[in-house]
Amino acid sequence: MRNRIVMSMLAGATLLASTLLGVSPAQAADAKPRAVDAKTQVADVPAEFGTDWHDPLTAAPPIAKPATKSCQVTLADTEFRDFTPYKGTYTPPKACGDHWSKVVLRLDGTVKGRQYDRLGYLHVGGVEILRTSTPEPSPDGIAWSVEKDVTRYSATFRTAQDVEMLIGNVVDDTYTGVIGVKATLTFYEGRPAAAQTPDRVLTLAADSTLTTPRNTERIVAEVYATGSGGGCEEFWYLAVPDSAPYSCQADKGPYREVQIKVDGQLAGIAAPFPNVWTGGWSDPFLWYVIPGPRAVKPIEYDLTPFAGLLNDGRPHHIDVSVVGVPEGQSGWSAPVNVLVWQDAQRAHVTGKLTLDRAGELNNSSTYTPGSEERVDTDAGHRLTTAGYVDTSHGRVRTTVDRTLANTSVHRWIDGENMDGLDATWTDDESVTVDGRGPARTTATHRTYTMNGATTIGTDDRLRTVLTLGDRAAVVDTRDGRRTGWSRLDDTYAGDATYTLNVPRDQRHAVGTSSERYRLYGSGGCYDRSLSTAQGVLTEDRSGC
Numbered sequence: 001m002r003n004r005i006v007m008s009m010l011a012g013a014t015l016l017a018s019t020l021l022g023v024s025p026a027q028a029a030d031a032k033p034r035a036v037d038a039k040t041q042v043a044d045v046p047a048e049f050g051t052d053w054h055d056p057l058t059a060a061p062p063i064a065k066p067a068t069k070s071c072q073v074t075l076a077d078t079e080f081r082d083f084t085p086y087k088g089t090y091t092p093p094k095a096c097g098d099h100w101s102k103v104v105l106r107l108d109g110t111v112k113g114r115q116y117d118r119l120g121y122l123h124v125g126g127v128e129i130l131r132t133s134t135p136e137p138s139p140d141g142i143a144w145s146v147e148k149d150v151t152r153y154s155a156t157f158r159t160a161q162d163v164e165m166l167i168g169n170v171v172d173d174t175y176t177g178v179i180g181v182k183a184t185l186t187f188y189e190g191r192p193a194a195a196q197t198p199d200r201v202l203t204l205a206a207d208s209t210l211t212t213p214r215n216t217e218r219i220v221a222e223v224y225a226t227g228s229g230g231g232c233e234e235f236w237y238l239a240v241p242d243s244a245p246y247s248c249q250a251d252k253g254p255y256r257e258v259q260i261k262v263d264g265q266l267a268g269i270a271a272p273f274p275n276v277w278t279g280g281w282s283d284p285f286l287w288y289v290i291p292g293p294r295a296v297k298p299i300e301y302d303l304t305p306f307a308g309l310l311n312d313g314r315p316h317h318i319d320v321s322v323v324g325v326p327e328g329q330s331g332w333s334a335p336v337n338v339l340v341w342q343d344a345q346r347a348h349v350t351g352k353l354t355l356d357r358a359g360e361l362n363n364s365s366t367y368t369p370g371s372e373e374r375v376d377t378d379a380g381h382r383l384t385t386a387g388y389v390d391t392s393h394g395r396v397r398t399t400v401d402r403t404l405a406n407t408s409v410h411r412w413i414d415g416e417n418m419d420g421l422d423a424t425w426t427d428d429e430s431v432t433v434d435g436r437g438p439a440r441t442t443a444t445h446r447t448y449t450m451n452g453a454t455t456i457g458t459d460d461r462l463r464t465v466l467t468l469g470d471r472a473a474v475v476d477t478r479d480g481r482r483t484g485w486s487r488l489d490d491t492y493a494g495d496a497t498y499t500l501n502v503p504r505d506q507r508h509a510v511g512t513s514s515e516r517y518r519l520y521g522s523g524g525c526y527d528r529s530l531s532t533a534q535g536v537l538t539e540d541r542s543g544c
Helices: 002-010 151-157 232-238 304-310
Strands: 037-039 070-080 086-090 100-111 119-124 127-133 142-149 161-167 179-189 200-203 216-223 257-262 265-270 299-302 316-323 336-342 350-358 362-368 372-391 394-413 418-434 440-456 461-478 481-499 510-521 524-533 536-542
Touching (some): 070 161, 100 127, 100 151, 127 142, 127 200, 161 179, 232 418, 265 299, 265 350, 265 394
Antiparallel strands (some): 037 536, 086 161, 100 179, 119 161, 200 336, 216 299, 257 265, 372 394, 510 524, 524 536
């Protein structure tokens, strides 16, 4: 039980969002090797963690910015000490027009002293443009920044809007870290690609209903699904069936699936990413400089097959749920944005849902007792939807096929002084659009991996060794011929040890961490590696 207690104490349910930086297949690179440009920081590595360490950073690529005129607007400049939201107003920039080739959100943060990681959000006009978190600070203080391409929310930014931001925090005699943040939008003049920028961004009504414009021809839902807030769902991937003697039990085990339904009809399925927050796996020393792969990126669902149904001018109920969460148990947040593209030449686009076929949900977790307890999980699901819309440029058919799979082996001993997991999740998606030219298909194969163990020795030394992976392969084809491709491999590895049940200055913590982020394909190449020891950056190497 001791390991679980430590995990609960460190739970703040927030991930350092520096990893929000996203790159599309078009920005990915050629696989041709290039000379490596080595940039290794020369620094003395202390024998153990001290009172200060390197500011948080990630190997993920920066946002590419156009060389055009730009304008900046401040959304928030405030401090968070409790759970009171910041509220303000946004006014569009006057000097950069009302259409932009790119819009970039930047968040700068500072915190010092002692504080948990804290979950936060930023809303503009009710639209969630960022779900973020904070790193845990050093006594001397840290600063960090995160950027996100938010061009897809341009329709919201064209008019004045209310702004609301919250990073829920607790400040008292023990937890002294006040979180300071500044959030800005930078607008770059120009015209974005129409296919990438929706005409409107909608949110659900208070009763979870959605009313789309009647001339909608494409619909994509974003769901910022996070298992968070402390408790067992923050570590959902470690849950076991009720029959197993473990501190986090969940009916059938660890399988989680984020589903979206339209009027009760299953419309989309997805595997949640196994986020590890910056206090996660019992060991904050793993994450002080380099966070785990990926931040709170939204899950996307192509709901275009349902456009004919949704375009009747009436409100339709949209429900998001997480399969596997025990009834009545909290711990998941799932705010929704809906992006719609409209047919400017028609007041009403008609259509029909022609297929909504779900396979049988497979969810098997087998408990094997022994001196080393074990749970083996094998789970998965498949959903295919199809439909058409009759637009001003002809009938357009869309087929979405998605297949999920999860396998894991969870081992622990009595008392949970050893607790280990080896898990893999896959999320394969194919979207085919047939109409207005040759059929176009985008096939995405996502793979998430987690392999690690936490042990507590007789000397109360806790050690965590962990490797995390975020991989994706994307192929675009037109009429069966490949037109673009990309490969992503973002891998984190960490090994950290400290003494439990002693004051902070007596933990004698040591730890190493590393991240390699590789992205390559038909558009170019990006490759960067970072390494740390005892909070000191020991390597920063890039090149292709």
